[in-house]
Amino acid sequence: MFLLNRGKAIVLSCASISQASYYTTAKRLDENYTHFGYKTVKTEEKAGRVLDVFSSVASKYDMMNDVMSGGLHRLWKDRMIQKLNPDNKAVLLDCAGGTGDIAFRFVNYVERQHSQFTDHPNVTVCDINNDILEVGKSRALERGVSLNWVCSNAEELPFPDQSFTCYTIAFGIRNCTNISKVLQEAYRVLRPGGRFVCLEFSHVSNPILSKIYDTYSFQVIPVMGEVIAGDWNSYQYLVESIRKFPAADEFKQMISNVGFKVVAYEPLTFGTCAIHSGFRLK
Amino acid sequence: MTDVARPLSTVSSKSWNLQKTAAPPVCSPCTRKTVLTWIIRQYSMNNDSSDEQQSPTGDSSTSNNESNSHKNSEQAEGTTDQKDNTQDEFHTDNADDTVDIKTKILDNALDFVHEYKWSRKAISSGAEAAGLAGVSEGMFKGGGEDLVLHFVRQSNIRLQHFMKESVKRQDEEGEKMKSSEFIRKAIEFRLRLIVPYMDNWSDAMGVLLRPNVLPKSAEELAMMVDDIWFYAGDKSSDFSWYTKRGMLAKLYGSTQLFMLMDQSPDFKDTWEFLDRRLDDIKNIAEISQSISTTADAMFQAAFSSATILKNILGFPDRKR
Numbered sequence: 001m002f003l004l005n006r007g008k009a010i011v012l013s014c015a016s017i018s019q020a021s022y023y024t025t026a027k028r029l030d031e032n033y034t035h036f037g038y039k040t041v042k043t044e045e046k047a048g049r050v051l052d053v054f055s056s057v058a059s060k061y062d063m064m065n066d067v068m069s070g071g072l073h074r075l076w077k078d079r080m081i082q083k084l085n086p087d088n089k090a091v092l093l094d095c096a097g098g099t100g101d102i103a104f105r106f107v108n109y110v111e112r113q114h115s116q117f118t119d120h121p122n123v124t125v126c127d128i129n130n131d132i133l134e135v136g137k138s139r140a141l142e143r144g145v146s147l148n149w150v151c152s153n154a155e156e157l158p159f160p161d162q163s164f165t166c167y168t169i170a171f172g173i174r175n176c177t178n179i180s181k182v183l184q185e186a187y188r189v190l191r192p193g194g195r196f197v198c199l200e201f202s203h204v205s206n207p208i209l210s211k212i213y214d215t216y217s218f219q220v221i222p223v224m225g226e227v228i229a230g231d232w233n234s235y236q237y238l239v240e241s242i243r244k245f246p247a248a249d250e251f252k253q254m255i256s257n258v259g260f261k262v263v264a265y266e267p268l269t270f271g272t273c274a275i276h277s278g279f280r281l282k
Numbered sequence: 283m284t285d286v287a288r289p290l291s292t293v294s295s296k297s298w299n300l301q302k303t304a305a306p307p308v309c310s311p312c313t314r315k316t317v318l319t320w321i322i323r324q325y326s327m328n329n330d331s332s333d334e335q336q337s338p339t340g341d342s343s344t345s346n347n348e349s350n351s352h353k354n355s356e357q358a359e360g361t362t363d364q365k366d367n368t369q370d371e372f373h374t375d376n377a378d379d380t381v382d383i384k385t386k387i388l389d390n391a392l393d394f395v396h397e398y399k400w401s402r403k404a405i406s407s408g409a410e411a412a413g414l415a416g417v418s419e420g421m422f423k424g425g426g427e428d429l430v431l432h433f434v435r436q437s438n439i440r441l442q443h444f445m446k447e448s449v450k451r452q453d454e455e456g457e458k459m460k461s462s463e464f465i466r467k468a469i470e471f472r473l474r475l476i477v478p479y480m481d482n483w484s485d486a487m488g489v490l491l492r493p494n495v496l497p498k499s500a501e502e503l504a505m506m507v508d509d510i511w512f513y514a515g516d517k518s519s520d521f522s523w524y525t526k527r528g529m530l531a532k533l534y535g536s537t538q539l540f541m542l543m544d545q546s547p548d549f550k551d552t553w554e555f556l557d558r559r560l561d562d563i564k565n566i567a568e569i570s571q572s573i574s575t576t577a578d579a580m581f582q583a584a585f586s587s588a589t590i591l592k593n594i595l596g597f598p599d600r601k602r
Contacts, residue, residue: 083420084417084420085402085417085419085420086417087403087406087416087417087419089410089416090415090416090417165415165416165417166415166417190415191414191415192413192414192415193409193412193413193414193415193416193417193418194415194417194418195415195417195418195420261379261380262380262421277420279418279420279421281379281380281383281414281418282379
């Protein structure tokens with residue numbers, strides 16, 4: 001019994017040490033600096049660095065997603081659209097959706113549920129990275145779906161107020177420099193009644209699972225990145241940035257703070273991901 | 283309904299005597315109602331917590347705490363908050379203006395029930411009619427269930443207003459309606475509220491009987507029959523408090539079922555059916571009144587047979 005307890009204590013302490021070590025690297029950031037993984041970089045540099053990361057992996061991006069998540073990311077994205085449950089008049093802005101994963105699912109879902117759109121699918125895909133957008137455009141050509149493709153920063157969207165009814169962002173908000181700004185923009189472009197849905201990595205709360213997850217993230221993913229995409233650092237950044245992203249409850253609070261109502265989140269696969277959702281009601 | 287709405291006279295001197303002698307756990311109808319509500323809520327809370335354990339990725343449709351908050355605040359204060367706290371799968375926050383908007387959406391959605399039945403599509407059309415984007419339908423995690431419950435709650439509130447008014451009118455005119463007559467009027471009024479949705483009402487009844495909805499719909503029914511008895515001037519504080527409400531609930535349910543099949547003009551057959559059932563209840567009430575005077579004797583008779591049985595089986599009473 002004693003041994004058992006000790007064993008438990010050791011596991012717990014390991015977990016707490018590894019948790020703590022994420023944050024020891026986080027120096028007190030003043031407004032000129034922000035985090036880029038565990039590194040601290042100048043605020044204006046981050047967007048450029050993120051751009052580099054995704055440009056370098058653009059061609060292998062989808063394949064890496066499949067390999068890293070064991071195909072689970074497809075289920076997560078399906079769940080996201082299912083949760084959004086768009087009607088046939090929905091107007092979608094998919095931010096950070098370069099390869100069109102969400103946009104195509106959206107179009108499929110509406111066509112399946114409502115047989116078709118009232119007009120042609122009104123979907124705008126927005127991404128900061130042109131290389132990724134090109135991947136998406138070619139995939140759209142293959143599928144014969146016509147979407148709008150816009151290259152823009154999610155913090156400063158080039159759209160008028162209240163022009164969309166759905167705003168989705170999947171695995172993108174983590175890479176943005178100023179999350180609150182992204183949320184404010186999302187609120188601005190949504191019509192009253194519009195829904196904000198965000199799929200993003202989150203934190204595994206179970207100490208044992210989180211240990212396993214951490215080992216996988218830090219020992220396996222960068223290696224896979226090197227082998228498959230030929231880029232260790234990008235995937236090192238990926239796993240670090242996940243740890244830097246606010247916890248589900250904290251992020252939920254951030255969403256509420258910009259004015260969204262009925263904010264809720266749903267953890268997926270032990271909390272590795274979470275779908276946050278909020279409504280603009282006024 | 284708040285306790286304030288109930289005149290204090292409902293706690294009669296007779297009930298105080300009864301409380302001393304027979305000592306039922308609670309005395310006034312309103313306290314009983316609170317206890318009943320509490321029990322039902324406990325049950326529905328347990329239900330909700332078991333939903334949470336199913337899976338974190340599971341569908342959320344089973345637990346809709348939001349539908350609770352748009353219910354009339356008169357009906358359940360305090361307890362709704364309690365329920366919200368127990369609901370952790372979806373950490374939702376319910377602001378007051380949100381509740382207003384939700385009510386507005388559901389009110390509008392009722393206009394689309396004919397077209398789309400009690401569905402998500404009806405709610406999303408309702409949202410559009412209320413000037414909101416259709417996807418705001420996602421706020422209602424129960425979908426059609428929320429819509430049906432909303433309709434039931436709204437109808438019960440209308441019934442309550444109707445009864446309040448008619449009691450007021452009686453007081454002004456000074457002539458008291460017989461309680462059976464009052465109950466008949468109340469039930470007819472309540473059933474007539476369903477008439478506009480008659481073509482889809484069987485679906486709605488099915489929804490109300492779903493295991494995840496049942497606690498809430500049973501609560502609504504319990505509240506409704508309690509309201510009817512209260513406005514009918516029921517002052518019972520003995521076991522008949524329960525039987526009366528039980529009988530009325532059954533009466534309402536069976537009449538509703540009869541109504542589903544009724545093809546007669548203006549549901550004439552239904553009202554005749556209702557009258558016949560009410561006569562039954564009247565007879566039972568008369569019998570039960572005569573029984574209540576000899577309730578002790580009945581209890582003793584019941585227990586004596588048990589004692590005899592025990593003695594025969596060889597388990598003598600220890601107290602002897």
